[in-house]
Amino acid sequence: MTTEAIEKAEKKEITETEHTRNVQHYRPNVDIVEQAEELIVLADMPGVSRDGIDIDFENGMLTIQGRLDRAGPDGMTLVSSEYGVGDFYRTFQVGEKIDGAKITAEFTDGVLRLHLPKVDQVKPRKIAVQAN
Amino acid sequence: MILRRLDANGPVLRIRNDVDRLFNELVENVSHGRVFAPFGQRAFPALNVWEDDRTLYAEAELPGFKMDELEIYVSGDELTIKGERKDDASEDVTYHRRERGVGSFHRAVKLPVEVDAEKVEASLSNGVLSMTLPKAQSVLPRKIEIKS
Numbered sequence: 504m505t506t507e508a509i510e511k512a513e514k515k516e517i518t519e520t521e522h523t524r525n526v527q528h529y530r531p532n533v534d535i536v537e538q539a540e541e542l543i544v545l546a547d548m549p550g551v552s553r554d555g556i557d558i559d560f561e562n563g564m565l566t567i568q569g570r571l572d573r574a575g576p577d578g579m580t581l582v583s584s585e586y587g588v589g590d591f592y593r594t595f596q597v598g599e600k601i602d603g604a605k606i607t608a609e610f611t612d613g614v615l616r617l618h619l620p621k622v623d624q625v626k627p628r629k630i631a632v633q634a635n
Numbered sequence: 636m637i638l639r640r641l642d643a644n645g646p647v648l649r650i651r652n653d654v655d656r657l658f659n660e661l662v663e664n665v666s667h668g669r670v671f672a673p674f675g676q677r678a679f680p681a682l683n684v685w686e687d688d689r690t691l692y693a694e695a696e697l698p699g700f701k702m703d704e705l706e707i708y709v710s711g712d713e714l715t716i717k718g719e720r721k722d723d724a725s726e727d728v729t730y731h732r733r734e735r736g737v738g739s740f741h742r743a744v745k746l747p748v749e750v751d752a753e754k755v756e757a758s759l760s761n762g763v764l765s766m767t768l769p770k771a772q773s774v775l776p777r778k779i780e781i782k783s
Contacts, residue, residue: 514681532734538727547735549696549762572761576685576692582747585681586696613698613762
C-alpha cells in the first residue's frame with residue numbers, strides 16, 4: 504500500500520465529568536488547525552445528527568456535545584462489538600482571542616467543522632516600511 | 636527441604652505479574668462490554684455486528700468518508716471494506732492537534748455465517764456505515780415436515 508495506513512485510535516470513554524443523561528460519553532477525535540485569521544476545529548462525531556449537536560463558547564471555553572441518534576438496530580442480537588456507542592463530549596480552553604459571536608459550524612458525514620475567527624487585534628498585521 | 640524465596644524481580648514473578656496484568660485488562664474489557672470481538676480489536680474500522688434469524692447487520696464508524704471513497708466486497712462469509720480518507724491539510728497552517736486519521740485502510744473479516752452477496756445493502760449516514768447482509772439460503776433454518 505502506498506498511502507499511509509489509518510491508525511486505529513481506540514475510542515476514549517470519559518470518566519471525569521458527570522452527565523445527567525445516563526449514557527456513555529466519548530471524546531471525539533479532533534484536529535485543530537490554526538490559520539492567520541481563524542482556528543479550525545474538526546471533530547469526528549459519527550452517528551450524531553445535525554440537530555443533536557450543541558456548541559458552546561464562553562470565557563474561552565469551547566464545549567462540543569453530540570447526542571447519539573440511535574444505537575444499533577431494533578430487535579437484533581449483538582454478536583460482536585468492537586466499539587462502544589454513546590454521546591460525544593469534549594471541552595477546550597482556547598488560548599487565542601476568539602470572536603465568539605462570529606463562530607460558525609458545519610456538519611457533514613459525521614464530521615463537525617468549527618470556524619473560530621480571531622479578534623481583529625491578534626490577527627497578524629503587515630507593517631509597511633516607509634521609505635525615507 | 637530448602638524453600639527458596641521468590642525474587643520479586645525474578646523471571647517467575649515477572650511472568651506472574653504479566654499474567655495478572657493481562658487478566659485485569661480482560662476483566663476491565665468485560666466490565667466495559669468490549670469483550671467478545673472475534674474479528675480482532677486493533678483493525679480499522681471497528682465493526683459492530685448484530686443478527687436475527689435471517690439477517691446479519693453490521694455498522695462501522697467512518698466519519699468524513701463519502702460513499703465513493705469506500706469499497707465493499709462480500710464473498711461467502713468474507714466481508715472486505717476498503718477506503719481512503721484524503722489528507723486535506725494545506726501548507727501554511729499550524730496543527731495544534733492531529734488525532735483524526737488520514738490515509739487508506741483495508742479490512743477483511745470473517746462473518747459468523749455465509750451471506751447472500753447479491754442482496755447485501757450498504758448505506759452511509761452521518762459517518763456511520765450500515766450494512767444489511769441477508770444470510771445465505773443454505774444456512775437458514777429449515778422447517779422439516781414430518782411425514783405421517
